[in-house]
Amino acid sequence: MLKELIRIIKNGNIVVLTGAGISTKSGIPDFRSKDGLYQKYGEKIFDLQFFFENPSVFYDFVYKEFPKMYDAKPNFAHIFLAKLEKNGYINGIITQNIDNLHYKAGSKNVLELHGNATRFYCTKCGKQSKNTFDGYICECGGLIRPDIVFFSESVRYLEESYTLIDNSSTLIVVGSSLQVYPAAYLPIYAKKQNKTLAIINKGKTPLDDYADIIIYDDIVETFEKIAKHFEEVVD
Ligand SMILES: [Zn+2]
Numbered sequence: 001m002l003k004e005l006i007r008i009i010k011n012g013n014i015v016v017l018t019g020a021g022i023s024t025k026s027g028i029p030d031f032r033s034k035d036g037l038y039q040k041y042g043e044k045i046f047d048l049q050f051f052f053e054n055p056s057v058f059y060d061f062v063y064k065e066f067p068k069m070y071d072a073k074p075n076f077a078h079i080f081l082a083k084l085e086k087n088g089y090i091n092g093i094i095t096q097n098i099d100n101l102h103y104k105a106g107s108k109n110v111l112e113l114h115g116n117a118t119r120f121y122c123t124k125c126g127k128q129s130k131n132t133f134d135g136y137i138c139e140c141g142g143l144i145r146p147d148i149v150f151f152s153e154s155v156r157y158l159e160e161s162y163t164l165i166d167n168s169s170t171l172i173v174v175g176s177s178l179q180v181y182p183a184a185y186l187p188i189y190a191k192k193q194n195k196t197l198a199i200i201n202k203g204k205t206p207l208d209d210y211a212d213i214i215i216y217d218d219i220v221e222t223f224e225k226i227a228k229h230f231e232e233v234v235d
Pocket residue numbers: 122123124125126127138139140141142
């Protein structure tokens with residue numbers, strides 16, 4: 001399977017969909033795992049109404065958990081994907097993650113379905129800010145929110161994601177358990193468009209039967225193995 005995946009990556013024209021699994025080795029907690037954030041704070045923490053009604057509870061969470069994201073460094077998998085993009089193998093990355101690690105790694109074409117936790121804006125005047133450690137009330141009196149997608153909100157860049165898949169020949173899913181829609185619909189869409197679908201994930205996903213190539217393994221270790229066949233990419 002790995003051999004086949006290497007062959008497919010060499011062919012290029014690839015779009016990658018990443019989930020929490022790519023960032024666990026960077027120390028980002030997986031929201032849906034047993035020791036993840038939902039276990040700790042409950043799913044209501046990303047409920048928009050809860051946010052507006054309890055901003056101080058939400059920001060206790062932000063001040064405690066977000067710095068881990070800000071301090072996190074991209075791991076080998078993020079960096080290798082950025083290099084593959086730079087060398088023309090990858091057309092773009094669609095990510096479910098809000099941790100900014102693809103940009104930190106140097107990727108350019110990144111579609112952040114769930115937003116980005118390093119950006120904030122005022123819900124009243126729209127003014128953007130880098131962080132909220134000086135307070136979460138804007139000069140205008142409005143409540144400042146993170147630029148991330150809450151549960152009741154629509155994911156972003158869905159049309160752009162479909163277009164990216166249309167314009168590529170292969171979709172590689174990396175570290176997503178494919179349990180959250182509509183992101184989990186993207187691999188199904190890719191198959192309907194007769195694209196090659198590869199999944200690299202530690203555990204099984206509900207869409208494994210759709211995949212042409214499936215690798216159940218550690219993400220970073222898998223990309224370290226793949227990188228050995230791309231000496232021109234890894235300097
Ligand atoms: Zn404002």
